[in-house]
Amino acid sequence: xxxxxxxxxxxxxxxxxxxxxxIQETVRIMDRGGGVQPLKPYxxxxxxxxxxxxxxxxxxxxxxxxxxxxxxxxxxxINAGLPRAHSVTIxxxxxxxxxxxxxxxxxxSAVRTAAVSGLMLREWLRHRxxxxxxxxxxxxxxxxxxxxxxxxxxxxxxxxALFGEHIxxxxxxxxxxxxxxxxxxxxxxxxxxxxxxxxxxxxxxxxKPLRIRQLRKDxxxxxxxxxxxxxxxxxxxxxxxVSPVRxxxxxxxxxxxxxxxxxxxxxxxxxxxxxxxxxxxxxxxxRENTDIELLHRxxxxxxxxxxxxxxxxxxxxxxSLRSEEPVLFCPMGMAAFDxxxxxxxxxxxxxxxxxxxx
Numbered sequence: 001x002x003x004x005x006x007x008x009x010x011x012x013x014x015x016x017x018x019x020x021x022x023i024q025e026t027v028r029i030m031d032r033g034g035g036v037q038p039l040k041p042y043x044x045x046x047x048x049x050x051x052x053x054x055x056x057x058x059x060x061x062x063x064x065x066x067x068x069x070x071x072x073x074x075x076x077x078i079n080a081g082l083p084r085a086h087s088v089t090i091x092x093x094x095x096x097x098x099x100x101x102x103x104x105x106x107x108x109s110a111v112r113t114a115a116v117s118g119l120m121l122r123e124w125l126r127h128r129x130x131x132x133x134x135x136x137x138x139x140x141x142x143x144x145x146x147x148x149x150x151x152x153x154x155x156x157x158x159x160x161a162l163f164g165e166h167i168x169x170x171x172x173x174x175x176x177x178x179x180x181x182x183x184x185x186x187x188x189x190x191x192x193x194x195x196x197x198x199x200x201x202x203x204x205x206x207x208k209p210l211r212i213r214q215l216r217k218d219x220x221x222x223x224x225x226x227x228x229x230x231x232x233x234x235x236x237x238x239x240x241x242v243s244p245v246r247x248x249x250x251x252x253x254x255x256x257x258x259x260x261x262x263x264x265x266x267x268x269x270x271x272x273x274x275x276x277x278x279x280x281x282x283x284x285x286x287r288e289n290t291d292i293e294l295l296h297r298x299x300x301x302x303x304x305x306x307x308x309x310x311x312x313x314x315x316x317x318x319x320s321l322r323s324e325e326p327v328l329f330c331p332m333g334m335a336a337f338d339x340x341x342x343x344x345x346x347x348x349x350x351x352x353x354x355x356x357x358x
Contacts, residue, residue, distance in 0.1 A: 140168030144234030
């Protein structure tokens with residue numbers, strides 16, 4: 001059995017195109033019935049906000065991986081200076097069941113989450129660029145990230161790496177405040193390239209923002225004074241928080257994309273009018289007080305009213321969405337994706353001779 005921790009995963013790095021392609025292939029395999037993914041159980045005790053979740057899955061086809069991710073999410077840890085999430089993933093040989101590898105790192109979850117968002121954004125942007133070519137106009141991406149913890153920073157790194165040429169600006173907001181040093185993504189591993197460089201300025205002054213140099217393009221990075229400023233200024237909005245209450249009460253701008261990663265940030269007034277809703281798995285996401293469950297409970301939203309990620313990838317459902325409509329993407333997190341990403345790391349580690357033999 002081979003062991004991988006944070007150090008080994010950082011050495012392997014995050015070649016984002018490969019990782020997003022891995023998620024896309026997994027979507028295709030699962031969509032055609034080539035995998036198994038039981039509904040994940042939640043273990044709760046003591047504080048009901050805390051949970052430990054078991055996420056088993058088998059993905060066939062070209063992935064051919066089986067395993068389980070065991071992830072603890074304790075939101076209050078942040079106030080004690082501890083990570084919110086801790087996870088370990090165990091992979092088995094798909095053909096024999098023999099334990100094959102242990103990946104002791106919450107980095108798998110962060111990479112998976114960002115790669116799934118990257119897939120959705122890639123499909124949305126492809127549709128948008130096709131529409132813009134027809135209209136002979138192209139509006140750049142104005143990325144807004146609310147919450148700059150590990151998940152928010154991983155998304156920032158992914159977006160700069162994959163979509164830098166399309167980004168006009170990035171705006172960041174975190175209720176705890178943000179230091180300029182946090183802006184440099186820490187997720188570019190030793191083998192993933194040099195990554196972006198940062199030019200310091202005053203992010204509170206419009207004339208002197210931070211600037212990230214990526215793909216020969218200067219991308220301004222600004223810090224918002226509040227979430228409302230960010231929300232009104234951006235056309236791609238990511239919520240990556242551990243907020244205990246829903247706080248966004250403003251409907252989105254026409255044509256915007258809401259990547260609802262933390263799943264519990266939007267009040268009903270903000271999202272009740274959205275008609276284009278995408279989920280990774282209805283059975284998983286319509287529970288645990290998510291924004292989807294809120295819409296189901298209060299407006300009667302059903303599985304027939306939403307588009308699945310499988311519909312987007314396998315049936316080009318994105319082309320049926322009107323470009324002026326806002327799109328809400330709510331990914332609960334599929335065990336199949338975690339197993340596929342962990343397996344990718346183990347295979348890449350074997351190629352590179354990275355990993356600790358137990």
